[in-house]
Amino acid sequence: MMKVLRIIFLKDLKVSLRRWSDLLTSFILFVLVCLIFPLTLGNDPSLLLKIIGPVMLVAALLATLLAMQNIFRPDVLNGSLEQLTLNSYPLTLIICTKIFSFWVITSLPLILISGFIASSYYVTGNSILIVILTLLLSTPSLVHISALAAALTVAIRYPGALMALIIIPLSLPIMIFGAKAIEFSISGIDASAPLYFLLGMMFFTCSLGPVVTAAAIKISID
Amino acid sequence: MPEIFAMGGYGFYVWGSVLISIAVLVINWITAHKKFKSTINEVKSFISKDKE
Amino acid sequence: MNLKSIYKLGSPPLFYKLCIVLEPWYLISSILLIAVGMYGGLFVAPPDYQMGDAFRIIYFHVPSAYVSMMAYVFMAVSAIIGLTWRSNVAFSLAKSCAPIGASFTFLALITGMLWGKPMWGTAWVWDARLTSELILLFLYLAYIMLHLSIPDRSKADRATALLAIVGVVNIPIIHYSVVWWNTLHQASTISKFAKPSIATEMLWPLVIMILGYTLLFAAFLSKRTAAELAVREKRTRWLQTLIVGDKNNA
Numbered sequence: 001m002m003k004v005l006r007i008i009f010l011k012d013l014k015v016s017l018r019r020w021s022d023l024l025t026s027f028i029l030f031v032l033v034c035l036i037f038p039l040t041l042g043n044d045p046s047l048l049l050k051i052i053g054p055v056m057l058v059a060a061l062l063a064t065l066l067a068m069q070n071i072f073r074p075d076v077l078n079g080s081l082e083q084l085t086l087n088s089y090p091l092t093l094i095i096c097t098k099i100f101s102f103w104v105i106t107s108l109p110l111i112l113i114s115g116f117i118a119s120s121y122y123v124t125g126n127s128i129l130i131v132i133l134t135l136l137l138s139t140p141s142l143v144h145i146s147a148l149a150a151a152l153t154v155a156i157r158y159p160g161a162l163m164a165l166i167i168i169p170l171s172l173p174i175m176i177f178g179a180k181a182i183e184f185s186i187s188g189i190d191a192s193a194p195l196y197f198l199l200g201m202m203f204f205t206c207s208l209g210p211v212v213t214a215a216a217i218k219i220s221i222d
Numbered sequence: 223m224p225e226i227f228a229m230g231g232y233g234f235y236v237w238g239s240v241l242i243s244i245a246v247l248v249i250n251w252i253t254a255h256k257k258f259k260s261t262i263n264e265v266k267s268f269i270s271k272d273k274e
Numbered sequence: 275m276n277l278k279s280i281y282k283l284g285s286p287p288l289f290y291k292l293c294i295v296l297e298p299w300y301l302i303s304s305i306l307l308i309a310v311g312m313y314g315g316l317f318v319a320p321p322d323y324q325m326g327d328a329f330r331i332i333y334f335h336v337p338s339a340y341v342s343m344m345a346y347v348f349m350a351v352s353a354i355i356g357l358t359w360r361s362n363v364a365f366s367l368a369k370s371c372a373p374i375g376a377s378f379t380f381l382a383l384i385t386g387m388l389w390g391k392p393m394w395g396t397a398w399v400w401d402a403r404l405t406s407e408l409i410l411l412f413l414y415l416a417y418i419m420l421h422l423s424i425p426d427r428s429k430a431d432r433a434t435a436l437l438a439i440v441g442v443v444n445i446p447i448i449h450y451s452v453v454w455w456n457t458l459h460q461a462s463t464i465s466k467f468a469k470p471s472i473a474t475e476m477l478w479p480l481v482i483m484i485l486g487y488t489l490l491f492a493a494f495l496s497k498r499t500a501a502e503l504a505v506r507e508k509r510t511r512w513l514q515t516l517i518v519g520d521k522n523n524a
Contacts, residue, residue, distance in 0.1 A: 148440065152420060152433045152436065152437060153420070153423070155424050155425070155426070155429065156423050156424065162416070162419055162420060162423060165412065165415060165416045165419060166416045166420070166437065168412070169409050169412045169413050169416065169441075169444075169448065170440065170441070170444050170448075172409060172448050172451065172452075173444075173447050173448055173451035176451045176452070176454075177451060201447075212436060212439075212440060215436060216433060216436050219429055219432040219433050219436070220429060220433065
């Protein structure tokens with residue numbers, strides 16, 4: 001069992017690395033969205049410190065959305081996902097592995113660079129760590145929600161706009177609490193309450209998300 | 223009578239929401255009715271095609 | 275009500291006939307109730323000591339907000355039933371709920387803004403409940419768009435059913451995160467039945483309006499569900515005899 005999951009994980013990593021231009025695009029989108037605001041608002045530190053939370057999360061959401069459009073579509077088209085549903089391994093675990101490998105490829109780079117972007121927004125000291133931690137806790141939920149939207153829209157040719165319509169309302173709590181966590185830590189308040197909420201949401205989406213996504217995949221395949 | 227329409231200065235807002243509510247509900251009923259009528263016609267044409 | 279009669283409800287011919295028979299009754303009773311409620315709300319109820327006559331918008335805002343949320347829950351419950359029993363009736367109900375619910379959500383938003391303009395000075399202040407209502411509108415739109423864009427009807431039914439279920443789980447989370455973030459709205463006026471915070475002559479038109487709106491929702495829903503069922507079952511004999519019979523009578 002573990003061996004199969006590891007093979008799927010490594011295969012997904014390999015395939016996505018081969019389509020590296022897609023991944024690079026979403027990474028560049030994240031950086032560009034973060035760049036627009038200082039360039040258009042001017043480099044007033046107090047203003048930038050105020051908007052960094054929402055900007056970070058919106059950029060992460062857009063990057064996730066862009067990258068996740070194609071998580072299931074190629075596998076559905078070439079029939080390999082159908083093969084996976086036919087064997088005896090639970091589809092939920094397979095989906096879980098797939099989502100995890102996508103998280104590693106699409107979200108980890110964002111988390112790694114978020115520290116630098118935060119410092120370019122004049123965030124200092126502990127708050128940089130809080131920014132990184134916020135992204136670390138919120139991206140798994142965002143990835144799971146996007147995976148669900150991708151699975152629901154897998155039969156549609158250009159799912160981008162519809163996926164955004166599905167994802168944004170559902171991920172609103174994560175956006176609100178993520179932005180709160182960053183705002184709290186910058187203004188010197190204890191940020192643990194919103195971080196605990198993000199942690200709870202992460203467990204919630206990671207445990208139920210793959211189940212629903214697997215159900216959606218089954219619907220679109222048969 | 224005029225003071226009823228004035229609604230203590232809030233006439234525009236009160237009567238505005240009354241009118242909008244009624245308009246949306248009536249439109250809602252009309253669209254539902256139209257949809258029903260058109261499907262019935264669709265089924266009828268389907269039947270006549272079936273008989274041929 | 276035994277289990278057998280519930281199963282019978284799932285049969286399209288019976289449900290179709292039920293919709294056709296019940297729809298005019300729902301419509302007439304709801305129009306009567308709304309007329310009485312409007313008379314009570316607009317002319318009988320005394321003006322509020324704080325908000326003056328502007329509070330009368332409550333008789334249009336609260337019922338539509340109530341129906342908009344009830345419709346989503348109803349849609350999700352039908353979706354669950356549809357997914358478990360693969361029932362065409364349940365899927366038609368869920369699909370018909372969406373446009374009606376969206377229009378009631380739109381009404382709640384518009385009347386809320388018309389109420390907010392004189393009370394807050396601006397039409398929109400990012401108050402928690404109005405914001406949740408806006409999110410609800412987007413959830414409805416996502417449902418409708420998803421249903422429109424999947425060509426295979428059975429797949430569209432089941433995919434949107436999943437979306438409706440996920441949405442109904444998320445609504446409380448979204449609502450409380452918005453509340454936690456910011457709130458200006460006045461506290462709920464009707465849930466405290468133990469010690470009503472509004473006078474009886476203000477309360478009864480509201481209750482009647484809510485009842486009337488609910489029945490109106492039922493009327494729209496039966497009309498749309500009947501149409502949806504007719505499309506889905508157009509190859510069946512029962513529907514063809516029903517409709518051709520109609521033509522012979524006319």
